[in-house]
Amino acid sequence: MEEKISQIQKDYLEKIQKAKTLKELDEIFLELFGKNGAVDQLSKQFSTLSQDQLKIIGPTFNQVKQQLEEGINEKRTNIREESYKRLSEENLTLQPSRLKARKGHLHPVTQFEQEIVKLFKNLGFVEADAPHIDTDYNNFEVLNIPENHPARDLWDTFYISSKFQVPSSKLLLRTHTSNSQIRILKDNTPPIRMMNLGRCFRFENVDARHEHTFEQFEIVYVDKGVSMAHLQYLSEYFFKGTLGQDIKARLRPKYYPFVEPGVGVDASCVFCKGKGCKVCGQTGFLELAGAGMIHPDVLKAGGIDPNIYSGIAWGVGPGRMVMLREGIEDIRLFNSGDLSFLEKY
Numbered sequence: 001m002e003e004k005i006s007q008i009q010k011d012y013l014e015k016i017q018k019a020k021t022l023k024e025l026d027e028i029f030l031e032l033f034g035k036n037g038a039v040d041q042l043s044k045q046f047s048t049l050s051q052d053q054l055k056i057i058g059p060t061f062n063q064v065k066q067q068l069e070e071g072i073n074e075k076r077t078n079i080r081e082e083s084y085k086r087l088s089e090e091n092l093t094l095q096p097s098r099l100k101a102r103k104g105h106l107h108p109v110t111q112f113e114q115e116i117v118k119l120f121k122n123l124g125f126v127e128a129d130a131p132h133i134d135t136d137y138n139n140f141e142v143l144n145i146p147e148n149h150p151a152r153d154l155w156d157t158f159y160i161s162s163k164f165q166v167p168s169s170k171l172l173l174r175t176h177t178s179n180s181q182i183r184i185l186k187d188n189t190p191p192i193r194m195m196n197l198g199r200c201f202r203f204e205n206v207d208a209r210h211e212h213t214f215e216q217f218e219i220v221y222v223d224k225g226v227s228m229a230h231l232q233y234l235s236e237y238f239f240k241g242t243l244g245q246d247i248k249a250r251l252r253p254k255y256y257p258f259v260e261p262g263v264g265v266d267a268s269c270v271f272c273k274g275k276g277c278k279v280c281g282q283t284g285f286l287e288l289a290g291a292g293m294i295h296p297d298v299l300k301a302g303g304i305d306p307n308i309y310s311g312i313a314w315g316v317g318p319g320r321m322v323m324l325r326e327g328i329e330d331i332r333l334f335n336s337g338d339l340s341f342l343e344k345y
């Protein structure tokens with residue numbers, strides 16, 4: 001174990017030293033401290049050590065962790081300072097007459113979001129607000145995800161430093177628009193038809209389909225006699241309105257602690273129309289949303305009697321939908337600020 005620690009120390013101190021950009025440093029940080037990163041992998045092996053071994057390894061491990069973290073921070077500062085220096089030494093001769101006027105337009109995800117808000121406004125849904133920075137209670141606990149629930153692993157997030165915490169409520173960046181559910185239920189009386197749209201955040205291993213900062217769209221519908229049939233109808237209404245009239249919706253059992261039953265909502269594949277192809281893994285369907293009947297405990301926490309009312313909640317990622325509709329292969333392009341990409345939409 002000691003050897004592994006010193007190998008990681010050696011390898012990563014070297015990598016940090018060689019890094020030239022902030023992006024490279026971010027990647028090194030994720031490799032080390034991200035989910036399943038080198039540090040995480042090491043600490044998982046601690047359970048195989050005896051108490052005596054732990055007493056020796058523990059402090060070394062913490063020391064190396066701290067050294068690597070400090071190394072990254074120090075290098076970040078160096079890279080920033082160097083680039084400020086370069087900028088301040090640069091001599092710019094601006095010639096405004098040569099700049100071509102550029103016409104801007106809304107971001108492709110924003111365009112799509114305006115479409116879906118309109119679709120649901122046509123059914124009487126009203127927009128509700130929910131904050132990006134929220135309490136652990138609203139984002140997790142009230143949704144049946146207590147502190148040690150395994151579902152938290154799927155929705156790891158960024159926490160606000162304790163110096164800025166309001167006493168007694170841990171603050172975090174919301175992981176999903178489902179933090180709107182408790183507000184919607186508390187602030188309204190049935191029949192409720194509301195939707196929430198906006199930014200969500202996760203401590204993700206970022207890749208072509210996963211961003212740390214992305215958008216979600218959620219609807220909450222509560223009334224007497226609301227059932228899975230409404231869920232099926234609304235899913236199909238959404239897919240037909242955005243992907244084409246020939247698209248079908250399929251509900252498949254899936255676990256979310258705040259709905260019962262919970263479902264993954266699939267759309268028939270836009271590429272092969274349900275026949276089976278490479279994109280849908282020959283299944284004919286693509287999973288696009290999570291949904292279900294609102295759990296009675298969540299209704300109760302929102303002051304609504306589950307013996308009288310029932311409700312559905314449904315959440316989708318607009319970014320992933322735009323990727324599908326426009327054939328975009330990498331979700332990271334959306335936040336990249338790359339105008340040559342954005343100008344195509």
Ligand code: FA5
Nearest residue numbers: 176178210211214256288290291313314315316317320
């Ligand atoms: C949720 O976030 C649940 N809150 C959805 C829900 C709402 C369930 C209401 C039940 C009732 P999930 O983690 O599966 O579930 O995310 C929902 C959608 O958000 C995904 O299908 C995907 O389209 C999008 N999404 C999730 N994580 C990311 C990510 N890292 N980057 C981009 N899109 C993401």
